[in-house]
Amino acid sequence: MLSPSTASSAAAASGVLYLHGFNSAGASPKARLIKAACAELGLPCETPDLSSQAADALRLAESLLPRLGPSPMLMGSSMGGFLATVLAERHELPAVLVNPAVRPARLVDTMLGESFVNAYTGERFVVEQGHRDQIAEMTPEVVTPGRYLLLLVTEDETLDSADAFAAYRGAKAILHPGGEHGFNALADYLPAVFAHGGHALAPGRVAPVPAE
Numbered sequence: 001m002l003s004p005s006t007a008s009s010a011a012a013a014s015g016v017l018y019l020h021g022f023n024s025a026g027a028s029p030k031a032r033l034i035k036a037a038c039a040e041l042g043l044p045c046e047t048p049d050l051s052s053q054a055a056d057a058l059r060l061a062e063s064l065l066p067r068l069g070p071s072p073m074l075m076g077s078s079m080g081g082f083l084a085t086v087l088a089e090r091h092e093l094p095a096v097l098v099n100p101a102v103r104p105a106r107l108v109d110t111m112l113g114e115s116f117v118n119a120y121t122g123e124r125f126v127v128e129q130g131h132r133d134q135i136a137e138m139t140p141e142v143v144t145p146g147r148y149l150l151l152l153v154t155e156d157e158t159l160d161s162a163d164a165f166a167a168y169r170g171a172k173a174i175l176h177p178g179g180e181h182g183f184n185a186l187a188d189y190l191p192a193v194f195a196h197g198g199h200a201l202a203p204g205r206v207a208p209v210p211a212e
Contacts, residue, residue: 012198013094014069015044017087019061021078022101025049025120030077030098030186033209037190040206041199044068050080052116052125054134058083065091073197078159078181079104082135088147089140096193098151098183102163105136145170149196151189153179172196184208 018034020026026047038045046064050057061083065072074095076084081100088095101107111127118124148171152161158181165173174192176185186193187208194201 011071013043013071013073015046015067015072016197017061017064017068017072017074017084018045018047019057019074019076019080019083020047020050021076021080023052023116023118024077024080025118027120029209030183033187033190033206034075034193036209037194037201037206041194041201043199049121050083052118052123052127052131054079054083054131054138058086058138062087062090075193076100077183082139085143085148086138086140089143092144092147094147094149094196096149096151096196097164097168098186099153099156099159099161099181100150100164100168101159102167103139105132105139107159108132108135143168143171148172149192150174151183151186151193152176153181153183155179156181 016038018031020028020031026049031047035045035047046067048060048064074084074088074093077098079101081097082104084095084097108127108131115126145168148168150164150168150171150173152164153176155178174189179185190206191201191203
């Protein structure tokens with residue numbers, strides 16, 4: 001387990017790109033919490049609304065990196081953690097992953113044909129084979145463990161944290177006892193999150209953001 005005071009040895013992040021999870025949005029509680037923390041530190045932050053189409057989501061996320069300075073840090077939750085991994089490997093950037101989706105093409109296989117409505121954006125979509133194919137095509141063959149900090153829970157009702165430990169073997173990790181896939185305790189771990197990006201944020205400096 002990583003101490004919240006343990007900082008990454010990399011140069012301090014010049015900004016943060018937060019990528020939300022499946023069927024969520026840039027106005028989610030975790031996204032707003034990260035924005036508030038970045039404002040406290042004076043860091044630019046982007047929390048875009050991502051398309052349900054992984055290729056479109058990745059293109060948008062990648063296009064925002066230049067706005068965040070020369071050395072941004074990535075952060076992603078669930079499916080956003082997968083997209084953050086793709087960008088981290090492509091651009092050699094540090095990343096914080098919250099209950100990340102590991103080999104998500106397998107997860108999409110179980111959702112084929114299901115219909116969804118995004119409560120934030122109103123987007124309506126059906127999970128189709130094309131979703132799976134896009135994700136499979138962009139999945140990195142290997143990851144570089146030293147880039148990552150994992151935030152995982154012991155009782156994730158959606159994903160198995162053991163998969164993340166195995167896929168990112170050697171990465172720094174924090175295991176929160178109990179919890180849920182949404183990682184509602186994120187505010188407590190903000191000092192560790194930003195330490196991974198080379199910044200010091202005092203505990204309790206940013207209050208939890210209530211769900212709307």
